Amino acid sequence: MxxxxxxxxxxxxxxxxxxxxxxxxxxxxxxxxxxxQARILKGFRDYLPEDMLARRAxxxxxxxxxxxxxxxxLDTPALEYTDVLLGKYGEEGEKLLYRFEDNGGRDVALxxxxxxxxxxxxxxxxxxxxPFKRYxxxxxxxxxxxxxxxFREFSQCDADIIGAPGSAAEVDILSVGMAILxxxxxxxxxxxxxxxxxxxxxxxGLELYEFEKRAHVxxxxxxxxxxxxxxxxxxxxEEVGLDSTGLEIISGFLDIPSGDIxxxxxxxxxxxxxxxxxxxxxxxxxxxxxAGIASRLKANFAVARGLDYYTGLIYETTLxxxxxxxxxxxxxxxxGITDMFGAQAHPAVGISLGVDRLFAALKELGTLQLASTPxxxxxxxxxxxxxxxxxxxxxxxxDAGVHAEVFLGASYRLKKQFRYAxxxxxxxxxxxxxxxxDEGIVxxxxxxxxxxxxxxxxxxxxxx
Amino acid sequence: MxxxxxxxxxxxxxxxxxxxxxxxxxxxxxxxxxxxQARILKGFRDYLPEDMLARRAxxxxxxxxxxxxxxxxLDTPALEYTDVLLGKYGEEGEKLLYRFEDNGGRDVALxxxxxxxxxxxxxxxxxxxxPFKRYxxxxxxxxxxxxxxxFREFSQCDADIIGAPGSAAEVDILSVGMAILxxxxxxxxxxxxxxxxxxxxxxxGLELYEFEKRAHVxxxxxxxxxxxxxxxxxxxxEEVGLDSTGLEIISGFLDIPSGDIxxxxxxxxxxxxxxxxxxxxxxxxxxxxxAGIASRLKANFAVARGLDYYTGLIYETTLxxxxxxxxxxxxxxxxGITDMFGAQAHPAVGISLGVDRLFAALKELGTLQLASTPxxxxxxxxxxxxxxxxxxxxxxxxDAGVHAEVFLGASYRLKKQFRYAxxxxxxxxxxxxxxxxDEGIVxxxxxxxxxxxxxxxxxxxxxx
Numbered sequence: 001m002x003x004x005x006x007x008x009x010x011x012x013x014x015x016x017x018x019x020x021x022x023x024x025x026x027x028x029x030x031x032x033x034x035x036x037q038a039r040i041l042k043g044f045r046d047y048l049p050e051d052m053l054a055r056r057a058x059x060x061x062x063x064x065x066x067x068x069x070x071x072x073x074l075d076t077p078a079l080e081y082t083d084v085l086l087g088k089y090g091e092e093g094e095k096l097l098y099r100f101e102d103n104g105g106r107d108v109a110l111x112x113x114x115x116x117x118x119x120x121x122x123x124x125x126x127x128x129x130x131p132f133k134r135y136x137x138x139x140x141x142x143x144x145x146x147x148x149x150x151f152r153e154f155s156q157c158d159a160d161i162i163g164a165p166g167s168a169a170e171v172d173i174l175s176v177g178m179a180i181l182x183x184x185x186x187x188x189x190x191x192x193x194x195x196x197x198x199x200x201x202x203x204x205g206l207e208l209y210e211f212e213k214r215a216h217v218x219x220x221x222x223x224x225x226x227x228x229x230x231x232x233x234x235x236x237x238e239e240v241g242l243d244s245t246g247l248e249i250i251s252g253f254l255d256i257p258s259g260d261i262x263x264x265x266x267x268x269x270x271x272x273x274x275x276x277x278x279x280x281x282x283x284x285x286x287x288x289x290x291a292g293i294a295s296r297l298k299a300n301f302a303v304a305r306g307l308d309y310y311t312g313l314i315y316e317t318t319l320x321x322x323x324x325x326x327x328x329x330x331x332x333x334x335x336g337i338t339d340m341f342g343a344q345a346h347p348a349v350g351i352s353l354g355v356d357r358l359f360a361a362l363k364e365l366g367t368l369q370l371a372s373t374p375x376x377x378x379x380x381x382x383x384x385x386x387x388x389x390x391x392x393x394x395x396x397x398x399d400a401g402v403h404a405e406v407f408l409g410a411s412y413r414l415k416k417q418f419r420y421a422x423x424x425x426x427x428x429x430x431x432x433x434x435x436x437x438d439e440g441i442v443x444x445x446x447x448x449x450x451x452x453x454x455x456x457x458x459x460x461x462x463x464x
Numbered sequence: 465m466x467x468x469x470x471x472x473x474x475x476x477x478x479x480x481x482x483x484x485x486x487x488x489x490x491x492x493x494x495x496x497x498x499x500x501q502a503r504i505l506k507g508f509r510d511y512l513p514e515d516m517l518a519r520r521a522x523x524x525x526x527x528x529x530x531x532x533x534x535x536x537x538l539d540t541p542a543l544e545y546t547d548v549l550l551g552k553y554g555e556e557g558e559k560l561l562y563r564f565e566d567n568g569g570r571d572v573a574l575x576x577x578x579x580x581x582x583x584x585x586x587x588x589x590x591x592x593x594x595p596f597k598r599y600x601x602x603x604x605x606x607x608x609x610x611x612x613x614x615f616r617e618f619s620q621c622d623a624d625i626i627g628a629p630g631s632a633a634e635v636d637i638l639s640v641g642m643a644i645l646x647x648x649x650x651x652x653x654x655x656x657x658x659x660x661x662x663x664x665x666x667x668x669g670l671e672l673y674e675f676e677k678r679a680h681v682x683x684x685x686x687x688x689x690x691x692x693x694x695x696x697x698x699x700x701x702e703e704v705g706l707d708s709t710g711l712e713i714i715s716g717f718l719d720i721p722s723g724d725i726x727x728x729x730x731x732x733x734x735x736x737x738x739x740x741x742x743x744x745x746x747x748x749x750x751x752x753x754x755a756g757i758a759s760r761l762k763a764n765f766a767v768a769r770g771l772d773y774y775t776g777l778i779y780e781t782t783l784x785x786x787x788x789x790x791x792x793x794x795x796x797x798x799x800g801i802t803d804m805f806g807a808q809a810h811p812a813v814g815i816s817l818g819v820d821r822l823f824a825a826l827k828e829l830g831t832l833q834l835a836s837t838p839x840x841x842x843x844x845x846x847x848x849x850x851x852x853x854x855x856x857x858x859x860x861x862x863d864a865g866v867h868a869e870v871f872l873g874a875s876y877r878l879k880k881q882f883r884y885a886x887x888x889x890x891x892x893x894x895x896x897x898x899x900x901x902d903e904g905i906v907x908x909x910x911x912x913x914x915x916x917x918x919x920x921x922x923x924x925x926x927x928x
Contacts, residue, residue, distance in 0.1 A: 036547050036548060036550075036551070036804070036805055036806070037805065037806075038548065038583075038584045038587035038588045038805035038806075038807060039545060039548070039584075039588070040541065040544075040545075040584070040588070041541060041543055041544065041545060041570065041572065044541035044543060045541065046538070046539070046540050046541070046585050046588075047537075047538065047539040047540075048538065048585070048589065048592075049536035049537060049538060049598065052536070052537040052538055052539055053536060053537060056537055067838035067867060068838075068862050068867050068868070069862070069867075069868075069869060070837060070838060070839035070842075070867060070868070070869030071838075072513035072516070072517060072836065072837050072838060073511075073513060073516040073517060073520055074510070074511065074512065074513060074516060075510070075511040075516055076510050076511075077504065077505060077508035077509065077510070077617050078542060078574075078603065078605070078617060079505055079508060079562075079605070079617070080504075080505065081503060081504075081505060083500050084500060084502065084503065086500075087500070095567075096567075098543075098566060098567075100564030100565070101564070102562060102607065103559075103560075103562075103607040104607075106505065108505065110542075119502075120502045120503075120504070121510050121512075123502035124502045124503070124504070124510075125512070128512075129836075129884060129887040129888050130873065130884075131872045131873055131884075133837075133869065133872075134513065139542065141542070141543070143566065143567040143568075153541050153542060153543070161872060163873070164872035164873065164874070165874055166874070168845075168851055168870065168872050169872045171855060172855075172869075172870060172872055175855070175859070179862075287851060287852060287855075290851075290852030290855075291851075291852045291855035291856060291859075292852075292855075292856060292859070293855075340500070341500055341501065341502035342500070342501075342502075343502060372536065372593070373534060373536050373597075374531035374532075374534060374535075374536060375534035378534075381632075387632055387751060387754075387755075388751060388754030388755045388756075391635060391636075391639070391751075391754075391755035391756075391757075392755060392756060395639070395755075395756070398532050398533070398643075403531055403532050403533075403534060404532070404533075404534070405533060405534030405597065405636075406632065406636060408595045408597075408625060408628035408632050408633045408636055409594065409595055409627070409628065410628070410629055410630070420593060420594075420595075423593040424593050
């Protein structure tokens with residue numbers, strides 16, 4: 001008789017899963033185990049080797065650039081006290097927290113982003129040398145409605161500089177961002193740069209001080225590219241109730257040619273907060289120009305990035321070949337976020353890469369190398385008696401720097417070994433029969449073109 | 465007047481955190497925000513740059529070896545349906561799950577290990593080419609009582625081969641483990657190898673079939689090194705109630721010289737299950753011998769590894785210089801685990817590195833390179849007007865392969881820049897004054913010995 005798991009050998013003795021002796025097992029428990037469906041939560045993903053190899057290669061490039069600019073890695077826990085996260089993401093954001101009571105009755109939540117944990121670390125480590133330049137690549141969790149390209153678990157990839165005010169840190173963070181996009185070979189891109197004070201000043205100029213109305217104006221202008229100028233003005237009149245003076249101001253704002261900081265300077269002359277913002281923007285553009293990194297920056301006064309914690313420069317990045325994919329790299333200055341914990345206030349500026357978007361873009365641009373395995377050579381096994389020869393060949397190949405694996409399947413039929421190499425996308429297969437063994441050579445077959453060469457193991461490394 | 469967060473500029477307007485206008489804010493909310501203590505959950509850790517750089521370097525070595533042997537990376541979600549995890553870790557294990565109801569009312573839990581998610585992936589992807597060799601380095605969560613070296617969030621680092629029966633896969637997985645320990649330079653180590661059937665056969669020989677008693681015997685023998693042979697026999701008599709025949713069998717078992725498979729073969733001749741296990745163990749040792757990797761393997765019939773899902777070979781690894789640190793690399797064969805989901809059964813064998821233990825060992829052995837930053841050269845800023853020169857020098861250094869950062873602090877006093885380099889452990893500082901600028905040279909100062917050299921930017925890369 002078989003148990004519900006299909007096991008017979010332990011009948012009457014120990015359950016293989018260590019739950020108890022078979023006879024001890026309540027039928028219910030066995031039933032539960034036998035019926036469990038292997039399934040994954042909606043909005044969550046497994047990364048199988050092909051995707052994982054390509055993603056890891058992408059992130060390794062990113063990391064190498066971060067380090068070249070002196071950013072150091074940081075990691076923080078997946079779980080935080082809920083109150084550490086509350087009050088930072090707005091009401092809508094807080095609804096998306098994976099929040100629960102842990103076994104000790106603590107109110108905890110899964111990390112929602114990497115910025116608040118950074119602020120917590122800075123607040124808890126008062127002796128960190130400043131400026132503190134860190135990068136952090138890690139998953140975050142948000143209970144959003146899953147959809148195309150929207151997941152409940154996704155990776156964020158942030159670099160931030162804490163403790164550095166002014167244009168120098170902004171140019172530094174924009175430089176590292178550009179260097180990353182160049183390293184990833186995403187082709188042409190544009191970083192659209194704005195200053196948070198521009199919208200603030202504009203809204204002050206409209207004498208709109210109510211939070212919801214301000215947000216509504218910003219959201220509406222944000223749709224400009226999609227719905228066009230006339231529709232924007234119409235909505236602002238209908239939905240926000242802007243009068244003709246207000247609409248005139250907006251109209252003038254929309255008339256500022258994209259990229260023309262001088263025109264913006266004139267337009268905002270009478271709005272002090274906006275003027276200040278334009279001056280700061282100009283300073284950063286000047287330094288970027290002198291440092292030789294300005295060619296892919298463009299002032300764009302319509303960039304909004306929500307009404308969240310930014311206090312200065314803000315930026316978004318579009319790929320010229322794939323504008324519809326949205327911003328692949330965004331961020332800004334957020335002086336003050338570190339004092340949310342009542343600790344010393346520090347200036348801060350950061351950049352965040354859209355890992356999933358960039359990965360999708362690289363796939364679309366065809367710049368990703370796709371493979372299901374790191375193996376370059378499958379060392380075939382002639383038969384059971386020659387198994388140790390195969391292990392020795394594989395080890396010699398590895399010593400020479402080649403990624404090699406011995407075929408480990410149950411049967412050593414050569415056809416089966418070829419099929420395995422083919423399905424895995426392993427480019428070469430090395431075979432040594434008894435005669436070849438006596439000669440000290442190996443047949444190396446390239447699976448792409450079928451060409452075979454008889455080589456010594458040492459020669460194989462050079463061949464590949 | 466300042467708000468509770470210490471802000472004044474938005475008074476009467478928009479709260480910097482986007483919660484509402486200052487006047488809208490209920491005092492309570494402001495109070496909550498102002499009072500939040502930056503703190504971290506017990507049993508959880510931040511990895512600051514110094515630890516993180518060293519850990520990442522360690523894991524990069526590990527990953528490179530996995531890949532050289534043809535293991536491909538896999539990743540799975542942090543959250544799983546709870547029933548997918550239940551019934552696999554025993555009652556005690558299940559109590560440690562971080563389990564909760566998500567916003568959609570689903571019963572979910574944080575990943576407890578990397579083995580069950582692997583089994584789920586294999587069950588859900590029936591078309592994976594076999595053998596499937598994957599590695600997975602990721603955090604897992606267990607609500608254990610935190611203590612010295614015991615955390616509620618910790619990284620596991622596993623490699624497994626699914627779909628490969630027999631000694632070949634076992635030798636492969638032991639080889640990759642040895643290559644990793646060599647790559648990490650942990651000095652001498654011993655892999656203690658046993659077969660699960662040895663204990664099973666011994667317990668059958670004792671005619672002990674009750675789960676709790678079997679576990680008790682194994683746990684007691686597991687203490688041999690600590691409490692000695694006499695005490696073990698005493699406890700087995702007192703606590704388990706073994707009679708003189710039973711104690712004689714155990715006594716004979718303890719007399720088998722460690723490493724002597726032939727002696728074990730004779731001892732177990734009358735216990736069929738144990739004999740079978742010894743034969744399998746012998747086959748693996750023979751292949752390891754022929755493949756040239758046997759020198760650091762040692763048969764050790766006292767290795768228990770709990771009464772969990774293992775079905776064949778089991779192993780633990782001790783560092784000869786640091787035996788007290790416990791096993792740094794363990795695993796075994798666990799044929800059958802993939803059929804817990806009612807999917808096709810596959811043979812499986814795996815190895816798991818103790819990341820925290822290995823890291824502690826490397827620290828103790830002094831083989832870790834500790835630094836707080838990846839930066840090799842701090843490019844100082846002579847004054848505000850020379851800022852862009854510093855950016856250009858840093859970029860040239862990076863182009864030449866040097867990790868370089870521009871000083872981004874608020875004041876350009878040279879003393880302050882030196883102090884920053886010193887605190888960060890940056891080995892070199894590059895300074896260019898106006899005269900040097902005209903000459904096209906830079907002063908490179910080594911912070912260790914205070915030596916200064918006047919060099920062109922191109923020469924700096926060679927110097928470092």
